[in-house]
Amino acid sequence: xxxxxxxxxxxxxxxxxxxxxVVFILIQLPPGDIIxxxxxxxxxxxxEASDEQIExxxxxxxxxxxxxxxxxxxxxxxxQGDMGYSIKYQQPVNTLIxxxxxxxxxxxxxxxLFTWALSIPIGIYxxxxxxxxxxxxxxxxxxxxxATPNFLLALVxxxxxxxxxxxxxxxxxxPELAEAPWSWEKFVDLLAHLWIPMIVIGTAGTxxxxxxxxxxLLDELSKPYVTTARAKGVRPIKLVFKYPVRVAISPFISTIxxxxxxxxxxxxxxxxxxxxxxxxxxxxxxxxxxxxxxxGSFLMLLSILTVVGMLLSDILLAIVDPRIRYE
Amino acid sequence: MSEAAAxxxxxxxxxxxxLTWLRFKRHRLALWAAGFLLVSYIVVGLCEFxxxxxxxxxxxxxxxxxxxxxxxxxxxxxxxxRPFVYGYELNINPETWVREYTEDPSRRYPLKFFSVGQxxxxxxxxxxxxxxxxxxxxxxxxxxGTDALGRDIFSRVIYGGRVSMSxxxxxxxxxxxxxxxxxxxxxxxxxWVDSLVQRAIxxxxxxxxxxxxxxxxxxxxxxxxxxxxxxxxxxxxxxxxWTGLAxxxxxxxxxxxxxxxxxxxxxxxxxxxxxxxxxxxPSFTSHIITIATLAIPGMILAETALSFxxxxxxxxVVSWGVLLQQxxxxxxIVLTPWLLIPGLFVIxxxxxxxxxxxxxxxxxxxxGGRH
Numbered sequence: 001x002x003x004x005x006x007x008x009x010x011x012x013x014x015x016x017x018x019x020x021x022v023v024f025i026l027i028q029l030p031p032g033d034i035i036x037x038x039x040x041x042x043x044x045x046x047x048e049a050s051d052e053q054i055e056x057x058x059x060x061x062x063x064x065x066x067x068x069x070x071x072x073x074x075x076x077x078x079x080q081g082d083m084g085y086s087i088k089y090q091q092p093v094n095t096l097i098x099x100x101x102x103x104x105x106x107x108x109x110x111x112x113l114f115t116w117a118l119s120i121p122i123g124i125y126x127x128x129x130x131x132x133x134x135x136x137x138x139x140x141x142x143x144x145x146x147a148t149p150n151f152l153l154a155l156v157x158x159x160x161x162x163x164x165x166x167x168x169x170x171x172x173x174x175p176e177l178a179e180a181p182w183s184w185e186k187f188v189d190l191l192a193h194l195w196i197p198m199i200v201i202g203t204a205g206t207x208x209x210x211x212x213x214x215x216x217l218l219d220e221l222s223k224p225y226v227t228t229a230r231a232k233g234v235r236p237i238k239l240v241f242k243y244p245v246r247v248a249i250s251p252f253i254s255t256i257x258x259x260x261x262x263x264x265x266x267x268x269x270x271x272x273x274x275x276x277x278x279x280x281x282x283x284x285x286x287x288x289x290x291x292x293x294x295x296g297s298f299l300m301l302l303s304i305l306t307v308v309g310m311l312l313s314d315i316l317l318a319i320v321d322p323r324i325r326y327e
Numbered sequence: 328m329s330e331a332a333a334x335x336x337x338x339x340x341x342x343x344x345x346l347t348w349l350r351f352k353r354h355r356l357a358l359w360a361a362g363f364l365l366v367s368y369i370v371v372g373l374c375e376f377x378x379x380x381x382x383x384x385x386x387x388x389x390x391x392x393x394x395x396x397x398x399x400x401x402x403x404x405x406x407x408x409r410p411f412v413y414g415y416e417l418n419i420n421p422e423t424w425v426r427e428y429t430e431d432p433s434r435r436y437p438l439k440f441f442s443v444g445q446x447x448x449x450x451x452x453x454x455x456x457x458x459x460x461x462x463x464x465x466x467x468x469x470x471x472g473t474d475a476l477g478r479d480i481f482s483r484v485i486y487g488g489r490v491s492m493s494x495x496x497x498x499x500x501x502x503x504x505x506x507x508x509x510x511x512x513x514x515x516x517x518x519w520v521d522s523l524v525q526r527a528i529x530x531x532x533x534x535x536x537x538x539x540x541x542x543x544x545x546x547x548x549x550x551x552x553x554x555x556x557x558x559x560x561x562x563x564x565x566x567x568x569w570t571g572l573a574x575x576x577x578x579x580x581x582x583x584x585x586x587x588x589x590x591x592x593x594x595x596x597x598x599x600x601x602x603x604x605x606x607x608x609p610s611f612t613s614h615i616i617t618i619a620t621l622a623i624p625g626m627i628l629a630e631t632a633l634s635f636x637x638x639x640x641x642x643x644v645v646s647w648g649v650l651l652q653q654x655x656x657x658x659x660i661v662l663t664p665w666l667l668i669p670g671l672f673v674i675x676x677x678x679x680x681x682x683x684x685x686x687x688x689x690x691x692x693x694x695g696g697r698h
Contacts, residue, residue, distance in 0.1 A: 014526070015526070015529055015530055015533060018526070018530045019530055019533065019534060022530065022534070023534075023542075026542045026543065026546060029543075029546035030545065030546045143678055143681060143682075144674070144678070146677075146678075146681060147624065147673075147674045147675075147677035147678040147681065148670075148674050149628050149631050149632055149635075149670065149673060149674075150632075151632060151635055151651075152651070152667070152670040152673070152674075155654060155657065155660055155667065155670075156667070158657035158660070159657055159660045159661060159664065159667075161657075162657055162661050163661060260535075261532070261533065261534070261535040261536060262535075262536065264535040264537075264538070265535045265536045265537030265538065266537070268535070268537050268538055268541070269537060269632050269635075269636065272636060273655070279538075283538060283541065284541065284636060284638070287541055287542060287545035287638065288545065288637070288638070290545075295542060295545075296542075298538065299534065299538050299539065299542055302534075302535045302538050303533060303534045303535065306533050306534070306535055307533050310533060
């Protein structure tokens with residue numbers, strides 16, 4: 001087992017290195033850099049920068065070095081936890097990013113749990129009652145969930161929240177608690193706000209998981225051992241839950257791997273619509289204002305989060321299914 | 328053997344394409360969805376004719392006007408064979424200063440079918456002024472209401488469909504090209520090419536899609552022409568989408584290399600090209616088409632999301648995402664819910680593509696057992 005984990009950890013490193021290179025290239029792609037925008041803002045304030053100042057600025061941001069050296073500098077600083085400086089917010093990226101990353105993780109995990117809690121019972125039901133009205137109903141609802149853009153669902157929920165209950169449903173906290181220190185009250189307030197993004201983000205993945213579980217379970221239910229058990233007179237409930245459901249569910253651990261990137265993507269756009277203090281809105285702002293260190297750090301951290309999520313799901317899968325370890 | 332004997336002679340001799348079609352036809356919903364998509368593509372293809380107005384034409388008398396209803400009976404209960412809409416009566420609410428439109432029964436605007444309306448340039452080729460449905464000059468018809476500038480949302484949805492739906496198609500062609508190329512290379516050559524492609528796919532798939540798209544489309548130079556942005560966005564979308572397809576193609580190639588008929592062809596001395604194109608590709612084209620169909624809605628949704636955020640297509644280009652951008656906060660939606668109508672079409676088209684893809688997946692393997 002330890003062997004497997006170490007091997008998986010080692011393959012993570014090259015993946016992350018390549019991702020960092022992709023991210024760095026993306027940071028460099030937009031025209032203009034920190035110097036030009038700083039000079040521009042200085043000029044607007046009526047200041048002229050001398051050549052020495054420009055050189056000093058360049059040296060400060062390592063812009064006088066070649067591209068590969070700049071990449072290495074960025075990478076080493078990143079590994080040491082220094083993610084650079086945000087020009088737009090005039091703050092180190094570190095101070096801007098961590099709280100938002102935390103909320104993104106919370107929302108992603110909550111949505112993941114919601115997706116499972118919703119889709120596993122429905123998937124089992126749809127398989128057991130194949131072609132029943134419930135099966136068709138959930139297929140249609142699932143299809144709707146799959147086809148509705150997340151942000152549209154968020155908008156519609158906000159609309160109904162406003163017209164039916166007269167409340168604005170954005171944000172993660174009530175305004176009076178947003179700046180307050182953590183307390184039990186604030187935690188409850190967070191839970192009261194969390195359900196909307198959770199539902200909106202969760203519904204997108206639900207449809208595909210229902211489908212996979214339904215197909216897996218149908219395969220399993222048609223196997224001879226189930227027929228034998230049925231012939232022996234095992235109670236229907238036990239017949240389904242004793243083995244077939246357990247076998248059909250085990251691949252679900254691996255869904256964390258591919259669900260996580262889509263949850264984070266959904267979180268980004270839903271947060272922008274619902275005005276949640278997660279990574280999405282800040283990253284969009286950073287991209288629009290070409291604050292590329294900030295944007296790049298977000299992209300890099302979200303990718304690391306995904307890679308670690310995939311690693312965790314692989315390890316879990318290896319624990320559950322011994323065949324994988326020895327592949 | 329008894330099963331084979333039960334198959335009617337007509338089916339036993341049918342080509343695989345015909346078998347596929349027969350199977351697909353059994354999937355009622357998929358058939359309806361395919362019909363819907365066909366009609367939609369015809370409408371957006373000929374959108375100049377089907378849209379009553381130019382998408383950028385402004386009606387100063389109808390700003391944020393709600394959708395008009397089509398009537399057959401007027402307010403006195405008289406039946407009119409020719410349907411009509413009522414003109415708006417505009418009142419400004421003295422307390423909230425909100426524009427409130429009500430139907431004005433004294434102004435009845437009958438609809439005219441196949442008649443002359445606003446002039447347009449058809450496909451940039453020639454000028455014409457024939458429209459499917461219009462009203463008399465000086466009257467107006469806004470079936471889906473108007474936006475902040477008094478532009479007709481019905482027309483804009485049709486024009487937006489042209490951009491959004493074609494972007495999905497072009498993007499999928501690119502995705503297919505990249506996916507088959509890299510997946511095929513990896514699957515057929517194996518060795519280091521295979522591991523290189525596999526690693527590349529892993530890297531791309533482990534960066535969250537939307538943030539990556541956001542970063543890439545933010546890097547599109549703002550001074551590009553709308554057409555340039557359109558193609559740039561298509562390339563960006565396919566750049567990430569090909570990975571799933573490549574995996575599939577690679578898997579198929581790997582599995583098929585050991586199939587009896589491929590081994591037989593090789594032993595008979597067929598060239599590599601012949602084996603690939605004559606024997607291997609045809610046996611999974613239907614699967615590729617299915618995957619491609621299921622990839623189109625992803626493209627459309629991605630374009631909508633990016634344009635909605637303001638980093639995809641930008642006005643004056645009209646796409647469904649650009650249209651939805653106007654409905655970005657709920658105050659606007661509460662006052663003018665009809666701005667969400669373009670979203671309805673996104674949902675319909677995406678569902679239709681999913682249904683067609685499902686039907687094709689079931690039909691893709693015409694020789695398999697029935698499901």
